[in-house]
Amino acid sequence: xxxxxxxxxxxxxxxxxxxxxxxxxxxxxxxxxxxxxxxxxxxxxxxxxxxxxxxxxxxxxxxxxxxxxxxxxxxxxxxxxxxxxxxxxxxxxxxxxxxxxxxxxxxxxxxxxxxxxxxxxxxxxxxxxxxxxxxxxxxxxxxxxxxxxxxxxxxxxxxxxxxxxxxxxxxxxxxxxxxxxxxxxxxxxxxxxxxxxxxxxxxxxxxxxxxxxxxxxxxxxxxxxxxxxxxxxxxxxxxxxxxxxxxxxxxxxxxxxxxxxxxxxxxxxxxxxxxxxxxxxxxxxxxxxxxxxxxxxxxxxxxxxxxxxxxxxxxxxxxxxxxxxxxxxxxxxxxxxxxxxxxxxxxxxxx
Numbered sequence: 001x002x003x004x005x006x007x008x009x010x011x012x013x014x015x016x017x018x019x020x021x022x023x024x025x026x027x028x029x030x031x032x033x034x035x036x037x038x039x040x041x042x043x044x045x046x047x048x049x050x051x052x053x054x055x056x057x058x059x060x061x062x063x064x065x066x067x068x069x070x071x072x073x074x075x076x077x078x079x080x081x082x083x084x085x086x087x088x089x090x091x092x093x094x095x096x097x098x099x100x101x102x103x104x105x106x107x108x109x110x111x112x113x114x115x116x117x118x119x120x121x122x123x124x125x126x127x128x129x130x131x132x133x134x135x136x137x138x139x140x141x142x143x144x145x146x147x148x149x150x151x152x153x154x155x156x157x158x159x160x161x162x163x164x165x166x167x168x169x170x171x172x173x174x175x176x177x178x179x180x181x182x183x184x185x186x187x188x189x190x191x192x193x194x195x196x197x198x199x200x201x202x203x204x205x206x207x208x209x210x211x212x213x214x215x216x217x218x219x220x221x222x223x224x225x226x227x228x229x230x231x232x233x234x235x236x237x238x239x240x241x242x243x244x245x246x247x248x249x250x251x252x253x254x255x256x257x258x259x260x261x262x263x264x265x266x267x268x269x270x271x272x273x274x275x276x277x278x279x280x281x282x283x284x285x286x287x288x289x290x291x292x293x294x295x296x297x298x299x300x301x302x303x304x305x306x307x308x309x310x311x312x313x314x315x316x317x318x319x320x321x322x323x324x325x326x327x328x329x330x331x332x333x334x335x336x337x338x339x340x341x342x343x344x345x346x347x348x349x350x351x
Contacts (some may be wrong), residue, residue: 029272031056032065032076034259035214036237037129039292046279052272061170061211069094074266077273079119083258085119086125087331095124096263102274105281108301116258117328125260126277129289129300131235132256132318132326133173134233134249137227138220145244146227149181149250162207165227166219169211171343172329173255174201177229180252186327189335198342206351220245232315236294247315253325258298 016026035058043054057076059065063148069079069089081089089095100106106122135146151157152165167174176186178197188194209225216228220235221242228235235247261280263273279285286302296316297303303311310316318326332339 027051028053028055029078029276031078031080031276032194033058033078034078035060036217036234037293038136038289039077039261039288042285042288046276048276048309052275054276061168063171066094066271069264075268076264077267077269078276079174079262080128080259081125081262082329083116084198084329084331086259086260086262088336089262090119091331094265096265096267096270096303097123098277099270099274100265102271103278103281106276108281108283108286108299110298110300113258113298117338118331119260125262126281127164127261128261128278128280129293129295130256130258130298131232131295131316133168133177133229133231133247133254133298134235134247134315135227136220136230136238136245136247138223138225138244139246139319140244141223141226145246145248147248149177149252151227152229153178153181153200157204158204158207159327161226163209164213164225165207165229166209166216167204168231169213170337173229174211175339175342176327176329177250177253178204180250180254180327183252187330187332189332190337191338194335194338194342198345202344202349204257205346205349208351211347231292231295233295236313236316238292249315249318249322249325251325252328255329256323256326257329267329298341 004053014183027067029052031054033056033300037260043056047053051253064084065079065081066088103126106126109127115121119125135151175197178200179186179188179193182193182196182200184193216225216230217238219225221238232247235245239245239247261277263270267273280289281299283299283301284305287300287305287327290297290302290306290310293309294316297306314322
């Protein structure tokens with residue numbers, strides 16, 4: 001009997017191996033993601049369905065992600081860079097081209113996001129979540145909405161809140177906010193405009209509690225700070241637990257961004273990575289992501305499952321007149337070195 005059972009198991013294994021379905025996915029998938037950017041239960045459900053354990057590491061900025069890959073990190077199968085960083089990574093050969101035949105759920109992506117300027121035709125990346133960068137605030141201590149970057153930069157206004165607000169730990173977002181306040185593009189390559197932004201940020205620094213992309217989610221409801229330059233979904237997640245916390249898009253304009261699911265060129269488990277991307281593009285899974293992160297979804301098929309109050313919130317899905325004031329952060333080419341130098345000078349300046 002045991003011999004017969006052994007033979008049966010052998011024949012089943014042989015049939016699976018010869019089924020023509022290609023190599024089985026690796027049993028472990030390594031994801032390098034932003035902090036608190038997916039419902040952890042989705043990882044567990046994926047593991048239960050496919051037998052592939054998901055291991056997640058997190059980063060705090062696109063530059064941190066880029067530096068990790070440039071330093072030779074080869075263990076990640078999925079990364080989540082923003083739009084402009086995709087352009088930079090493509091130039092450096094850091095991304096693998098997608099095998100679209102393994103991602104049939106690509107049809108669920110909203111057509112308006114299906115050929116983004118940083119990756120025409122979605123050859124290398126799949127849109128994941130999109131949102132804006134604005135100002136989160138505690139309405140209990142700041143009853144008037146800080147609807148202008150002046151609240152963070154104007155000496156008369158910002159000095160009132162010295163040590164009570166944070167800026168993101170992100171060069172392009174912070175410099176971009178200063179540029180918008182000064183009336184310039186977030187993607188300017190004009191040296192004089194960039195140096196004016198640098199000087200503004202150095203003058204602002206004594207009032208800044210910290211440059212932080214994660215802890216402000218706890219600092220705002222705790223009352224340690226009253227305002228934070230922050231990502232829309234992060235603030236909405238806090239607001240779900242504390243109704244005092246609000247979000248506003250500054251009237252001067254700000255960034256609109258798209259984070260993306262990409263496979264590094266040196267990813268060890270590309271088969272599992274494609275399977276995971278296709279899984280996240282299911283309508284129900286895409287909705288669970290947005291319902292958890294409070295960001296807008298580029299997955300059109302997911303909208304039928306997204307919470308109605310999220311879909312109708314103009315801070316999440318801005319109306320046309322607000323969209324007109326938003327800018328995509330783009331690769332600025334050689335001017336990237338100037339942005340990096342300015343950021344170093346700002347961080348090194350003595351308050």
